[in-house]
Amino acid sequence: MIHSRNRRLRVNESIRSLVRENTLTTDDFVMPIFVMEGENKQEPISSMPGIFRRSIDLTVKECKELFSLGVKSVNLYMKVSDHLKDNTGKEAWNKDGLMQNTIKAIKDAVPGMIVMPDVALDPYSIYGHDGIIENGKILNDATNDALARMSVSHAEAGADIVAPSDMMDGRVLAIREALEESGFTDVGILSYAAKYASSFYGPFRSALDSAPKDDMEIPKDKKTYQMDFHNSREALNEVYKDVEEGADIIMIKPGLPYLDIVSKVREAIDVPIAVYNVSGEYAMVKAAAQNGWLDNDKTIIESLTCFKRAGADLIFTYFAKEAAMILNN
Numbered sequence: 141m142i143h144s145r146n147r148r149l150r151v152n153e154s155i156r157s158l159v160r161e162n163t164l165t166t167d168d169f170v171m172p173i174f175v176m177e178g179e180n181k182q183e184p185i186s187s188m189p190g191i192f193r194r195s196i197d198l199t200v201k202e203c204k205e206l207f208s209l210g211v212k213s214v215n216l217y218m219k220v221s222d223h224l225k226d227n228t229g230k231e232a233w234n235k236d237g238l239m240q241n242t243i244k245a246i247k248d249a250v251p252g253m254i255v256m257p258d259v260a261l262d263p264y265s266i267y268g269h270d271g272i273i274e275n276g277k278i279l280n281d282a283t284n285d286a287l288a289r290m291s292v293s294h295a296e297a298g299a300d301i302v303a304p305s306d307m308m309d310g311r312v313l314a315i316r317e318a319l320e321e322s323g324f325t326d327v328g329i330l331s332y333a334a335k336y337a338s339s340f341y342g343p344f345r346s347a348l349d350s351a352p353k354d355d356m357e358i359p360k361d362k363k364t365y366q367m368d369f370h371n372s373r374e375a376l377n378e379v380y381k382d383v384e385e386g387a388d389i390i391m392i393k394p395g396l397p398y399l400d401i402v403s404k405v406r407e408a409i410d411v412p413i414a415v416y417n418v419s420g421e422y423a424m425v426k427a428a429a430q431n432g433w434l435d436n437d438k439t440i441i442e443s444l445t446c447f448k449r450a451g452a453d454l455i456f457t458y459f460a461k462e463a464a465m466i467l468n469n
């Protein structure tokens with residue numbers, strides 16, 4: 141006769157919720173946002189149904205809505221006009237640039253919103269790379285100087301936390317030192333510490349027109365700086381270094397196919413862990429849901445909860461608004 145019956149704790153929703161180990165709330169969400177020049181403009185991103193590029197005014201409106209739904213952080217990406225792109229990425233630290241003006245506008249309208257600008261050169265690079273290029277190579281240290289200037293200009297505009305997503309070595313230290321020297325001791329760094337070279341970034345790159353250019357003279361992919369997806373121990377090596385250099389929060393990216401990495405890093409470190417449910421993961425769920433092959437709402441909540449189970453504290457997800465509406469109901 142069996143005495144131990146695990147099904148006892150599953151007989152109804154009340155008992156299930158009583159013994160539940162992880163809970164998803166809107167407190168966990170960071171919403172990535174795409175911004176473009178202009179006024180009263182909103183353009184759909186075809187590979188990401190339900191996601192738009194918006195001008196600053198409509199972005200502010202969206203932020204108010206997000207905040208009222210309980211989403212208290214946004215991660216900002218700029219669609220940079222072609223004529224502003226070059227190899228140095230200098231538009232990235234223009235005091236009057238699209239990013240800087242967006243940060244100011246959001247902090248003015250929704251002061252409680254945690255604003256996390258993306259720090260990386262790719263949207264500003266004529267080559268679509270996260271670094272400055274010389275003789276066909278991505279320069280590490282020169283790129284770090286640029287990222288530090290960019291971060292300080294974000295802090296001057298009012299950013300709460302800068303989020304370097306480039307994967308140059310030593311950039312967390314370079315950014316931390318520049319922020320300290322400029323007096324921004326309270327501006328945090330969320331570092332994309334273990335970021336893999338992934339096919340799941342496709343829809344994002346088309347949203348910003350930021351894919352590496354097909355040119356014989358430059359690397360055709362990001363494999364000399366982003367990590368090799370065959371590796372897992374290497375993620376710890378990356379994370380330890382960024383924490384030592386002063387990262388306040390570290391990020392694992394992509395998300396769903398990389399939950400083993402999240403779990404492994406969770407066991408190794410005690411700083412908050414962010415995970416990025418990237419554009420390709422969003423596109424897969426949306427495509428299946430639109431075909432009636434998956435239940436949209438249930439699949440979203442299950443996927444996001446799995447990030448919590450794996451050990452993530454914060455979730456960057458394009459589902460943030462939709463998931464907040466589902467959870468609030």
Ligand SMILES: NCc1[nH]cc(CCC(=O)O)c1CC(=O)O
Pocket residue numbers: 258260261262270305306340341342343344345362417418419420
């Ligand atoms: N610095 C680039 C950057 N920052 C965030 C993403 C991807 C996000 C997503 O796919 O949702 C990328 C793309 C890339 O590395 O090419």
Ligand SMILES: [Mg+2]
Pocket residue numbers: 307308309310333378381382
């Ligand atoms: Mg690193």
